[in-house]
Amino acid sequence: MLPNRFLFLTCAIPVSLHNIKRMIGEPRQHFERTTSTNLIAHQWAIEDAPHGAIVTASEQTAGVGRRGREWVSTPGKGIYLSIVLRPQKYFLPQQCTLLLAVAACRALEESADVCAQTKWPNDILLQGKKVGGILCSGEWRQDELAFIIAGIGLNINQTTGELPARPIYPATSLRQISGKEHDVEDVLQKVLLEMNALEQENWAAIHDEFQQRCIFLGEVIGLREDNKKYFGIAQRIDEEGFLWLRTADGLRRFVNGEIAE
Ligand code: BTN
Numbered sequence: 001m002l003p004n005r006f007l008f009l010t011c012a013i014p015v016s017l018h019n020i021k022r023m024i025g026e027p028r029q030h031f032e033r034t035t036s037t038n039l040i041a042h043q044w045a046i047e048d049a050p051h052g053a054i055v056t057a058s059e060q061t062a063g064v065g066r067r068g069r070e071w072v073s074t075p076g077k078g079i080y081l082s083i084v085l086r087p088q089k090y091f092l093p094q095q096c097t098l099l100l101a102v103a104a105c106r107a108l109e110e111s112a113d114v115c116a117q118t119k120w121p122n123d124i125l126l127q128g129k130k131v132g133g134i135l136c137s138g139e140w141r142q143d144e145l146a147f148i149i150a151g152i153g154l155n156i157n158q159t160t161g162e163l164p165a166r167p168i169y170p171a172t173s174l175r176q177i178s179g180k181e182h183d184v185e186d187v188l189q190k191v192l193l194e195m196n197a198l199e200q201e202n203w204a205a206i207h208d209e210f211q212q213r214c215i216f217l218g219e220v221i222g223l224r225e226d227n228k229k230y231f232g233i234a235q236r237i238d239e240e241g242f243l244w245l246r247t248a249d250g251l252r253r254f255v256n257g258e259i260a261e
Helices: 037-046 093-111 174-178 184-198 203-213
Strands: 028-031 054-057 078-085 116-119 123-126 129-141 144-155 220-225 228-237 243-247 250-254 258-260
Touching: 028 037, 037 054, 037 078, 037 129, 037 144, 078 184, 093 116, 093 123, 093 129, 093 144, 093 174, 093 184, 093 203, 116 203, 129 174, 144 184, 203 228, 220 243, 228 250
Parallel strands: 028 054
Antiparallel strands: 054 078, 078 144, 116 123, 123 129, 129 144, 220 228, 220 258, 228 243, 243 250
16 A cells, blocks of 8 residues: 555645554664755665655754755754655645644744744744744656655754844744753654654644744735745735735735745
């Protein structure tokens, strides 16, 4: 029987049906220091890493963020995690971002008395500040999705000088918000547990939770895409992970974009 991972043909069925052969988190490659866990996981996936395999690092020397930006990866202070996913062909990389964001929010809330929010398309926020980001990319062979590399960086124990300067949504860490140090591996295990739990939940519920947590839905926002700026009311994020914006020219659907001031 075919593995039914991340199937969401109808919203009422679990993201993954019951015949999971592998847990997310196994096998694992851990590096004290590496370039980018996404790069290593990508190479491993090409060499047949199974669904659920993960790459973690204590330090990244070339951590990658969205739009090719650097992801500052202070040694031993954050979670630098990449997951190899081999979902059904109906599951898209941008949906994977939503899934991982919900898992991360839950893990942060289990780790401290905090309220975690999402900022479409890929940010995790605490008190309106960026505590983490997600970078998912799909590898397509002909028209088939061969695998997704789902990378997440979470700032756990960084102090002010160890965080990058950001113009809007400044960077923070779990430690800065909770006022105490955390065990990085413990938070990482919580993210993995939540990912495994989410595989059993139905897509409609996960998608709904992402929307509930998203900071700007219903508000007027500016969105930059391909050097153009759009203004409008953020209406909703659809089941495929696209943002719908009501602009003066009508409704527009975005797969990506940067929230602008
Ligand atoms: C963003 O720009 O917000 C996304 C950041 C994603 C960073 C993570 S850290 C683990 C994985 N390895 C990388 O090189 N990037 C992702």
